[in-house]
Amino acid sequence: MESVDNIALLLARLQFSWTIGVHILFPSFTIGLASYLAVLEGLWLKTGKQVYIRLFKYWVKIFAVVFAMGVVSGIVMSYEFGTNWSVFADKTGPILGPLLAYEVLSAFFLEAGFLGIMLFGLSKVGKKLHFTATLMVAIGTFFSAFWILSANSWMQTPQGYSINDVGQFVPEDWLKIVFNPSFPYRLMHMVIAAYLTTAFVVGAVGAWHLLRDKTCEGARVMFSMAMWMAAIVAPLQIFVGDMHGLNTMEHQPAKIAAMEGHFETQKGAPLILFGIPDMEAEETKYAIEIPKLGSLILTHHADGEIIGLKAFPKEDRPNSLIVFWAFRIMVGLGTLMASLGLFSLWLRWRKKLYDTALFHKAAVLMAPSGFMAVIAGWTVTEVGRQPYTVYGLLRTNQSAAPVEAPAVATSLLIFIIVYFVVFGFGIYYILRMMKAPPTPGQTPTASSHPIGLDSIMSTQTGKEDN
């Protein structure tokens, strides 16, 4: 019986990680894109330049598709807490429920209420009200991030609660709950990650069109804006990520040990660059290390002490193999993003930003980097929280719903198929929209794709401007 329960638990975990993993891709993009749209429309109102409103119309269609996918995959999440994690829902509902309710009340309605006006209303409400609607949508995406990250952070660093006689977490101090210790760092880290995700998608689309037509004004403007973002925000993200890491070391040392692949507690710990953490053997095999650097980074002292996984009972350790590698993927991608951003500054200074094909190709390749880094980062923080749902207090294996394994297996299978099909189509449509040039080219180089949908779509764009 126990093994059957374990299978049901494993399936429920797989289902949650699949549905949340797919879902997070959409808000990661829309949080940044909503702000970008607000900036574009604001610039249009301020300068009156046509290129900004053209870019707005170009990206708003993409935004609508991504947003719709975010909505439908998000509704799933608000019910899955109950369908698959009912014990968790019962116990944490009094604390997490109100946080989620605030998210719906302050964010989802705002986004949904003004999205219609943003998409359909420019001719009905006039420029200024329309801009207000765009701003409301952007603010909504931020509020949403605020509440959901507060809820997640409370699960990582719970405080301000007590436990009642039926085992529920009940609120004692809402300020402490909302502003729990890891929340400010996680919020900053995630919002910046969303901005970077968007910047690298916008940058890649700009670069792709620059490779076809260097003079395309829309492509130049969006590429330039994206590279400013990358140059300023990617390095900032490394700094914020470091602060987040230090906060984690204070509150979740086991997660840090898993991230670093450290099993022994030691002073002057090395930085393990690569290796294969082996949970059974309790060591990181084939480790390539730099002496003392681990302590230097984490404690800012060469001889600082770093706690290893062995300091925790075996059943309380997160899986280091996953966390270690996910962390390296995230950091690696972040470093690449910052490098690209900084290199763009040099090209800009040399006035070659729009002429360096190799750089544009690199930017195209970096299109998915933000999404990959977001998934890797969430893997670090969520797998690193294991074996708990509420850190140190409620175990994952005591959180699941009493749903039989065949039911979960069936739903998981359907989720996988449906998400691949539906969101596969969605991504295909988005790529098609991105393929159309953002503004008509001034030179006939656009003839690289003279017939077909691209030209039809660009004609349509032209029509809308009239």
Add this chain to the structure above:
Amino acid sequence: MFDLPTIWAGLLALVILIYVILDGFDLGIGILYPLLQKGEERNTAMNTVAPVWDGNETWLVLGGGGLLAAFPLAYAIIMPALYVPILAMLFGLIFRGVSFEFRWRNPRHEKIWDAGFFGGSLLATFSQGIVLGAFVQGIAVDGRAYSGGWFDWLSPFSMFTGLSLVFGYAFLGTMWLILKTEGELRDRLYKLSLPLMLTVFLLTGIVSLWTPFLSPEIFARWFKMPTLLYLSPVPIIAALLAWRIYVNLKRQNDYRPFPLALGLFVLSYAGLGISIFPYVVPRAITVAEAAAPDASLGFMLIGAAIFLPLIFIYTGYSYWIFRGKVKAGEGYH
């Protein structure tokens, strides 16, 4: 009487009612899709709700989130008990939700997303009807958890409520489209509306008569003096509303049938409430037993007091902006 759990029970009931009213016609349009002509008619029908569907569906998220927050125990029991229909509803909502955008993205794929919009709306509605029926029927509870199997929800009654809701939402959708469209499309919907209304009335009648026989407790609640006396206006008002809808449809007044049809839904919903209160899991867990502590409910009530009025204002504003008949070819796509 007006303690926080009761207030929240009332608020949640209101939220779910608003959801049914707003997303009902919206899902109904999807159910009607095969009856509309491909291309222009379907475009117009979809455009009557395209600016507002997302907001309508947000009430469902608030319903789920609100239940988790205000009555976590009920949420923890109901969701696993209704695992299959809840997930089926979610899958349906995925297909119909993305159809609003995907349908316009590639002319060659229009067929796929017409089917997705119809199939998704139908599945979501049928599942919601099943959820309703299975919920009223009762859920096996042991301690703080659901204790039944994963097919307990399946019964003649829940199938029947599923079917009834499909017709009910299709009826609301018809009234909405009569309100929002013109010409040939509206004329055809007028022809459809009367048989559809009679069907809905018949089905609602059967469900209403069936419900008291599900449990002696519900029976006692309805057929007991003096309650019977207080409740007797419910069927009378329902008959009156149906008469008014009939008259207005005959006169081809585009604007009145929709609000009157909503009135019918509100009335059925009130009848449902009478059958259930004060339980939040029928005849197993009461509102008071499942309620989160006052510290949670009070904190949330502040949020509801601030945000709900704002939501009403800007949602109303959005409906106001997109008021009037939708002409063929409108939309941003």
